[in-house]
Amino acid sequence: MFKETCEVLENKTVAPDHFLLKLSSKKIGKAALPGQFVQILCSGDSLDPLLPRPFSFLEASPTSFSLLYHVVGQGTELMAKFKKGDKVHVLGPLGKGFTLRRKTEDGRGKRLLVGGGVGIPPLYHLAKDLVRTKEVKKSDIHVFLGARNKSLLLCEKDFLKLGVQLHLATDDGSKGHKGYVTQVLVKFLKSSIFHLPSSLIHSCGPTPMLKAVSLVASEFGAPNEVSVEVPMACGFGACLGCALKVKGETPGSHRFAIACTEGPVFEGSKILWD
Amino acid sequence: MFKETCEVLENKTVAPDHFLLKLSSKKIGKAALPGQFVQILCSGDSLDPLLPRPFSFLEASPTSFSLLYHVVGQGTELMAKFKKGDKVHVLGPLGKGFTLRRKTEDGRGKRLLVGGGVGIPPLYHLAKDLVRTKEVKKSDIHVFLGARNKSLLLCEKDFLKLGVQLHLATDDGSKGHKGYVTQVLVKFLKSSIFHLPSSLIHSCGPTPMLKAVSLVASEFGAPNEVSVEVPMACGFGACLGCALKVKGETPGSHRFAIACTEGPVFEGSKILWD
């Protein structure tokens, strides 16, 4: 975990109300893992808004990292005003990311990445790492993207460049399957034959999607992990504000996990969805 | 009084830590009088800082007006970041300005403008108006400017362009008299012979200077008015926060004047300096 003052290298629109922010970094970028996140002080030294805002990594290198953010309120509106050369206070890398390496009998397993909205950026980070580390064959990496319309299928081209298998869905049918991305996932799981237990489904996006994916996963008996989005104050375990209801030690019991340190990536089967 | 959203036309450094801000305006500029001021919301829609900041007019036209401000804290630091095209919420023109026209026996009187620091801008506005309206001859307009050093003798060149009589003083002697501007004023009042009662001394600047000037003025029996700087919240008479201790109706009594509406320009003799 580092506290860095990063310089804005780039802050450009990539989709309606969506920006890509690239920041210089000596420490955070080098340490960043897929699924981890940073806390950004959008208002600099002003007290309004007071709290930092959490954002997943889209990409990371030893000298920089980038985020892809949706402008939804006061903090992200201020971020949209960031100009090249501005200084930004950042905390990171934070949290526990996605599972990268895992033992499977003679690596027969596939990786299924299911993303929606601003849940897509961290999955791109993950896909890129899986390809780079040759953890699984490109042909075994299947990415499922969902969005309201095709202009919001974030990172689509980047995934194509990676050479992974892409499956698309839009609510309005402007591209790919018309409907939910989970429907595409189900179809895929039904039609294709591969060793599910040694596969792993990673998903990130709106909570209803995460819930649906982990239900599907458990139906098919496929291990799955989800990256949750909960309101946070500190982002590193100091406030206990980011509670997530998960299964407790004893059957039927529950406890509140601290999403910023135990997560944001959790085993889907552990979460008690309401 | 108008509430306008003005566009930044220019925001440039004119002296160390001093900026000139030019704003487009349909209503405020047209109505502005010398000595009046505006309230600027430095932080836009953010709540920190919460209150607007008062600034005198430097110049005003039917389509724009400009201010000259010193960066001293949070609000002015935010203003220094204003960029061409930015929108700024402004209230104005506010308060009661300097006396422009006054009956004097066959206009024998002179106008003496004594300014220090950011008290100089409104005096430039005044000098310009006096010249434009031919209220008094240029030769009868004497401007006395004081500053720590010559780089802080704000608007010096502009006064020269106006063709008024300029008298300078700097603490370090880097230009003009080495010492206080009030010393130059006293010397002038002693040496030159003119009809004091029909003259008028206008001053604006740090409170100690205002106090000194109005003491000098009363010694010499010259009418004088000062523009005071007191902390303000609203700037238009709504909060009663900008109290200034002045003489009351009955001798020896006092009352608290509302500086933003009764002033900021007051008859020097009315103020109870502490």
Place this chain on the structure above:
Amino acid sequence: MGLDLSVQIGKIKLKNPVLVASGTFGHAKEFEDFFDLKKLGGIVTKTITLKPRLGNPPPRIVETPAGMLNAIGLQNPGVERFIEDKLPYLKKLGVPIIVSAMGYSVDEFMQVVQTLDRADGIDGYELNLSCPNVPYSSKTETLSLVKMFAHDDRMIEEVVSAVRQVTDKTLIAKLGPDVSDVPKMALAAEKAGADAVSLINTFIAMVIDVKTRKPVLANKTGGLSGPCIRPIAVRMVWETAKRVKIPVLGMGGIMNAEHALEFLIAGATAVQVGTANFMNPEASSQVLNGIEDFMKKEKLSSMKEIIRSVKS
């Protein structure tokens, strides 16, 4: 079909629930350039005392995070000159006028209201039981009494019942926030015959200049207002509205319609806009517009559907 924004406070029918708070709207005239004052649901005047008051020496205000401190010290012309100089303008506006009144003793409270009652053009009174800017150091009994009023349910009951004897007009008790049990204070006012309670006045607070090591305000302490106090004010309105039968006027950091709706949903029957008037003279008018927009968007036709609609 048209929206009905009207609400009832005692005998006063407000055409809408948006008022301006005492001491934050000058004498109203200061705002006439900015919007049509007729739009307002009502105007609460600066607090008027029996005798004229010069107010506190400067500095009287200081900015704080998302708020401000004030120690104006109730500068006002006194009840007589208020009636002569200020009331005529207010009368002409055709908006319910609620005069904020206060005394340094139960007697003075009665005298102020009696005097006001003889003038016409006044629709009701808001008794300021909670002015925080009485010098802490003060030893005189009357002053320390005032300091107690809003912090002591028996004093509240005494003042309100005394004033209730001398006027039939709508009587609102304005309570202070520096207490553990606001509902208890509100119940005391209700018991004593108040038609409504106003919540909240400012918090007693302090800012120290570390360079001079002096309190920034000449009065040392001042009243904290603005957005910073809103979450506490909403809580106090919420817990009070559950306990009293009379309407609650909610205030504290209302900057826009969403904030006003928070108070109304929490249980306020009307709201008052205060500090926001300083940053944005059109704030109260914009709050009203925003409430109308909200009702249209949510297809609501009357305030009943909003007031105390908080779910849990």
Place this chain on the structure above:
Amino acid sequence: MGLDLSVQIGKIKLKNPVLVASGTFGHAKEFEDFFDLKKLGGIVTKTITLKPRLGNPPPRIVETPAGMLNAIGLQNPGVERFIEDKLPYLKKLGVPIIVSAMGYSVDEFMQVVQTLDRADGIDGYELNLSCPNVPYSSKTETLSLVKMFAHDDRMIEEVVSAVRQVTDKTLIAKLGPDVSDVPKMALAAEKAGADAVSLINTFIAMVIDVKTRKPVLANKTGGLSGPCIRPIAVRMVWETAKRVKIPVLGMGGIMNAEHALEFLIAGATAVQVGTANFMNPEASSQVLNGIEDFMKKEKLSSMKEIIRSVKS
């Protein structure tokens, strides 16, 4: 000549007056990457209860103007597991450790402290008499008791004297701000044998989502902290330090050294940094550096020259 920043709180000599506030510093380990924790004057732990507590359901936090609400609900492993799992790390730091303790009854308060007293590595206790996040609706006697503690001088006296019987270690009573007369509460703690009082805990407050018409927090209300409350906290420390003989630990919205100095000048003997830790994990360390710079600039050599130096 060197600066002496040390201050005395009960039996504890702090090498400097900068502590971190309960519930805002995790279990300290979370901050080790950011600065050398040995720098701290002291650490106040998250409040520990007799039994483990799951805490409140989410959402537990919401941002407010220059502040935040929290309703964590005292999530903690319970006193036994705290001693096993968390204390060892804290012990190793070589910094005074003040354990924040609370019980749902006078008895439980005693049990928690007695259990802690058997462990070593603990320098003192801060009794949390003012946790605002006990459900309002609660009817169970123990809970409603807790709600009363900090609002009732007799309860404060009872709890503190009871705990005083079972430990010789430094005892600090942490009081809540939702009262009219903080000094009265502090005097009760002093009378009962507290070595110091901590001011202030959070204000009970509420935010409502106008779209859903529900309180944003699952617990409905939460505790307001951050810069927004600082002016009230400074006033409370100022008026309390004038009345009690025991030291006051001041807190409430301290973001930097200037804010800490405000509290010290007002009368605090030490300060605690809370919410600021979330935005800036180095805040407490920077506060300390800033105080040293101030002392050098003003040519001061000891804290005596700052504490309660407010002029008037």
